[in-house]
Amino acid sequence: MDKSYDFDTLAIRTGQERSQFNEHGEALYLTSSFVFDNAAQAAARFSGAEAGYVYGRFSNPTVTMMQDRLAALEVAEACIATASGMAAIMATTMALLKAGDHIVSSRGIFGATQQLFDNILGRFGVETTYVPTTDIEAYREAIRPNTRLIFAETPSNPLTEVVDIGALAAVARDKGVLLAIDNCFCTPALQRPLVLGADIVIHSATKYLDGQGRVIGGAVCGRKAEMDEVFKFLRTAGPSLSPFNAWVILKGLETLNLRMQAQSAHALELARRLEAHPGVARVFYPGLASHPQHELAMRQQKTGGAIVSFEVKGARTEAWRVIDACRMLSVTANLGDVKTTITHPATTTHGRISAEARAAAGISEGLIRVAVGLESVDDIYSDLVAGLA
Ligand SMILES: *Cc1c(COP(=O)(O)O)cnc(C)c1O
DSSP states (O other): TTSSSOHHHHHHHOOOOOOOOOOOOOOOOOEEEOOOHHHHHHHHHHHHHOOOBBTTTOOHHHHHHHHHHHHHHHSSSEEEEEESHHHHHHHHHHOOOOOOOOOOOEEOOOOOOHIIIIIIIIGTTEEEEEOOOTHHHHHHOOOOEEEEEEEESSSSSOOOOOOOOHHHHHHHHHTTTTHHHHHTHHHHHHHOTTTTTTHHHHHHHHETTSSSSOOOOOEEEOOOHHHHHHHHHHHHHHHOOOOOHHHHHHHHHTTHHHHHHHHHHHHHHHHHHTTTTEEEEEEEEESTTTSSTTHHHHHHSSSSSEEEHHHHHHSHHHHHHHHHOSSSSSSSSSSSSOEEEEEEEEGGGTTTTHHHHHHHHTTTEEEEEEEEESOOOHHHHHHHTTTOO
């Protein structure tokens, strides 16, 4: 596929490989293995001397189509699909790090990512230092001779803090370490970390890439050299994406930009209305002028994204009242769906960390996170403010 096509064209057309039947829609190959013409071909396929599909743990045409499409959207040399977003982070770190290595990570990361770094990689001799998400100098100062990776999420969950990817990439280059960005909240429709200088992009395809809350999936994008290592890990360790999930995500990518634009527009409108509501103490949304990194966000992202967090006046009782008064919004942990979801981070996604750590991270008892979907903004707003009165 000609890479000079625009994003919307690439999202719909890239990667498709037609079978002998010349189907118009992408084919779903539900098979665990592939048949060889003879013993010599089997040997050549296994050794890699001959290109071709071998076994579903590490090769499938539907998965390849999804990988090629996402790689084009992220402007990456290669993409490796994984069983989940967490499998993508695990595969990246296990493939590229070894015992004795060190990670510098933004503090505002997904809860399971922190558990992976501390409780799993920690047991294998990889240590992680956390720094304030937006503070570039803090990343630089935390780098040691054995640091191999800087890991950051931007915007962060749930406070939508934004880190300057270009500035962080300059630190990484200067210090000779890799920079990985979890691009879950923005997707390549709004932000392309590799173009801004990052080395690796991580995705939970479960979120906006599928976009309709149907499957669990993930992906890693980057240069061929690093992705070859991730592939070797995946081939051996096996956290690969199922072809069915790859097919769902492949179709999700076709409407990615449309959804991200529309959901962002809804989020901005909702953030503005919430900011004007007397029952709301503070709104966290990068698209609002009141956001501390608003200018950076508008330079780095196409929109403010579709996640809006806000603090009610009061604490847990008042926040739970807002959630419980919702008749339409889904009280669920997922985000990135066309259905709007609402959560109370302090008692759910961030409930396993200590109250002190939560307070230090700025996640108060009055905080609510809304992942804005495609329903009418008027209906979303009415639902949200019912319990704010
Ligand atoms: C959900 C999420 C993940 C993990 O993805 P799964 O598909 O649930 O494994 C990683 N990072 C961020 C920012 C997420 O929101």
